[in-house]
Amino acid sequence: MTRLRWCLLAIATLLASVLAVPPASAAQDPAPILDPIPDDPAPSGLGLVLQEVARLPKSEPSAPPTDPRLVRWNRINHVGELPDGSGRLYVPDLNGKLYFLDKKTRTPSVYLDVKATFDPDFFSAAGLGQGFGFVAFHPDFKRNGKFYTAHVEAGNALTTKTPDLTPQPKTGFHGVIDEWTATDPKAGTFSGTHREILRIGFSGRIHNVQQIDFNPNARRGDADYGKLYLAVGDGGNGNVGDNGGDPQNLAVPQGKILRIDPSGTNSANGKYGIPADNPFAGQAGKVGEIYAYGMRDPHRFSWDTGGSHRMFLAHIGEHEIESIHQIDAGSNLGWSEREGAFTFRKDDRCHLYPLPADDAKYGYDYPVAAYDHDPPANWDCASDTGHAISGGYVYRGKLPALRGKYLFTDIVDGRLFYTNEREMKQDPTGQKRAQIYQLAAYDTAGNPVTMKQLAGDNRVDLRYGSDAKGELYLLAKANGKIWKIVGTKQYAGCKPGPKRVSHVAAAKNWAPVTPSKWRFPGREVILAEEGVQRPGPRRPFEYAVLKSGPVFASARIDAEVRLDTPVEISNRDVIIVFGYRDDTHFYYAHLSSDNTIYPHNGIFVVNGADRLRIDQQWNANRSHGAPPAITDEKWHGVRVTHCAGTGEIAVYVDGGARPVMTALDTTFGSGRVGFGSFDNIGRLRDLTVRGTPAE
Template identity: 30%
Template sequence: MLLAGCGGGGGDPGNPPPAGNASLAVTLAGLPAGVTSPVNIAGPGGFTRDITQSTTLTNLVAGNYTVSAQSVVSGATTYRPAVAQQTIAVAAGASASASVDYSAIALTLGLREVADVDGAVFVTAPAGDARLFIVERGGRIRIMRDGRMLTLPFLDISGRISTQGEGGLLSMAFDPQFERNGHFFIYYTDFNRNIVVDRYTVSGNADIANATSALQIISIAHSAFTNHYGGLVAFGPDGFLYLATGDGGGAGDPLRSGQDLTSLLGKMLRLDVANASATKRYDIPPSNPFVGMSARRNEIWASGLRNPWRFAFDTSGLYIADAGQDRREEINLASLGQGGLNYGWNIMEGSLCYVSAACGQAGLTLPALEYDHGANDVNGCSVIGGYVYRGKAVPELAGRYFYSDFCGGYLKSLLASGAGNGVREQADWSIPDIGNVVSFGRDADGELYIVAADGRIHKIIRTSAPAS
């Protein structure tokens, strides 16, 4: 009866209205087909209802009802309500109406160069910290504060790393308790081409790390080839440390690492480092998917990856951008806590069979989004994953995952469907081509950065008028 009385308006049914004999018709106008914007109606007796399309609410009691609307982004267009909030008086036994009229405003994004650092490959910041930490592939971490680069590096391990092939110092992550314990983690390749994650601690000077505090967390043998190292270490919302490793290199996964659950290559790993020490570098989270299984490494969280250079966590899930071989680039999306997924490499490249013309897909997780390189790599050659936007400067972008391509030089985004491994919106933000893109970054405010291969670091900014 309640649904019938609401005219099938969709959205959250909210609190049921007290029984009455009044009605309120709410009309949403100006939104294109397929675009919805939640509108809240609140009234007497704690009544509240969210709708996403024109709706007539019936059986209402008399009183004042507040209709609240907000801007919504679709593609690169913002749809803004002419009136964000209005109050409608509804009389007993009468019908009232309200109209929410949207107007289309182009939302455009641009880039502002904030630094030029030779060899920059990653940008990050601790929670609540105004500084920006810039990772150089050659082995240094620099700090930029208030737009100025500090003279001394935060850390310099250039004498301990190999930059052969795709190697080097590739990323860093701050412990969730960094403000208290001063711990941070780095991901690099050593002189034997192994993948190494070390923990360091800040010195008495907050801008300088203690160079003698290194504790090796894990070393993964990677001696056969000089490519496909993966490259990111990051903490998940669960407080565990994640790292994504490449398949060991070579074309087509000659080591067959992606599907080998006894190998830590071609995997997403999940470690508990809260009590890391020289005698026990990490613990295995008991909820890891292969705990207690024979012929499987307990560190593995996900498998079937080729070269997952960058990944990102968000409340909407885990995003893994996995570089393809010759044809397809892919972005994988899983819900938080969904371990044990097999993303298919080298059985598949994206949704294409790789090893043979036909292949079994049972037990494999296909990409949420993929794209073909196209002739002469017109669409790109190697996906570069970014982050989901949660900043304050452009609130309309909330929930959108941004990514680029090494050869593409563009800025694109997708919006997860909220149901499974789906995508419901894609957008190309038409920024000026900045050449080869190597990474994204994020500061403590949730604002995003793009790192170009020539060392320029750009902040993503709004270049159109705010939507409200």
């Protein structure tokens, strides 16, 4: 009886423990990822020299828009060169007109009015990509006069015209592809014929047909010669509702890149051909036109015209991820099951999640480079964060500093980026991506500028274009201007000047805040005791100013520094002072093992008030700056450059080719140099200052 009672008790205990374990799905339910890509774009130390070449005429949407984002000077969205050797550039405006730019003067003239041709059905009054979306000239345009346009129709077209491929339920817009044949390809105004070749139905007013283009690497006789690629969006809601899953559904065209032969006739409507080498051609239940799929907003694509000749796509994300993908036949980017290399869940409109353990079985093609939105903590996740990627070309032109770099931009805020093509490698796990670098910009006089300044608006609406030689252009809807990249410039690359000061480790050359805390044994300048906070504005507690030599305007400071505070202690730092006027007016570069709080690991100005952070690497929404500059107790080489004329500041560590921190500030145009810390100990040696003495 005792044994039976014991057995029953053991069974009851076991059952209780089993029942107490939550279901496997609940136990393993992953937490959302709050910062999908913690690493921010790094400073490149390189800038683009931009020359304004044209301004296109002001234009208006097809009806007064209700979305303020459509109220622009015009809505130019691409610039390219006609493939006929004429040197003429072409520019489409979403509001309806196609412009040619004269080879010499770059004066614009209307070549074709797409809106007038298709009125009253032509539509550009709502949706950021609606209207005359794109134009692609046949590679043999010089002889056959053929080119292709993508535009959007609504109104009567919805009842009088029928989409060729499966439309989305509740279709509200048509994306239309037309072929045009110019009677005289040399003419400055179109005259000829046109025919519709493809019509696609979309339910939403965004993510319609984006870019259309030909592979510039294909030559006559190649299988890809004359094949037209079409970037087709998901209609704006390809993740939920009636259209949920469209990007993964191979029976519909939405959320795909299509590839067609305009000269063929074997399509369902008989107006174009489906290439036999398309990955799904001839397969029952699948759209044979599909080349790649799983896309939300495939905004811009291009081919590397050198090197690998790979095709790259800039893909605009939903929650947070702006990504670049290598596109091959049959590629699946994963939307709407994935956004970038993260799980997208339809039941959570605000977060992304880790990939599942069995993710490899799906075979998704993850980004070769990506950045995230980093929205503020109080962000309404249903609203626009003000970020969207636009590609982008692998540069193969005449400027050596840019060769082999894939240049792209953020449409909204106008930031300029690049990745190195050789580092853009596919990783099936989605974990390895090419580093993204941020570029500066300069006018032709060498003055640092931003695209917001050049466009005259905080919303730049910026895009890239290219000419036949591979030289790149930038164009902005905000003011309708086009700039050509005519050179490159090193950030804070001013010449250091004729004066040099070195071999100054002796005590007589320094003026410390607290002399008793310092040691000058010969080669080194040593802060031997930690400083304490002093009255006045918040600033470094203890430093010594170099008295030897002149007051410098532009200067380059080279030295080796060491943090003697043990690594077990947090908040370790040393500082390099420059532009020093007095105890409450100077700059300093803060080199720290911590980059997660505002006062650490950055560039600061003290101007009669608490130190103010001025470096361009501080991410206030995520509370982190540049990667920690010093994390051990070893010697490290440091270089600080300060260009007094422009206000550019750059900080390099250990001989790096790129700065770890940059800033732009003109508060102080001259001053002395120094070394110190807040409340740590450290030392400096081999100090050399080169620069221009202040007048």
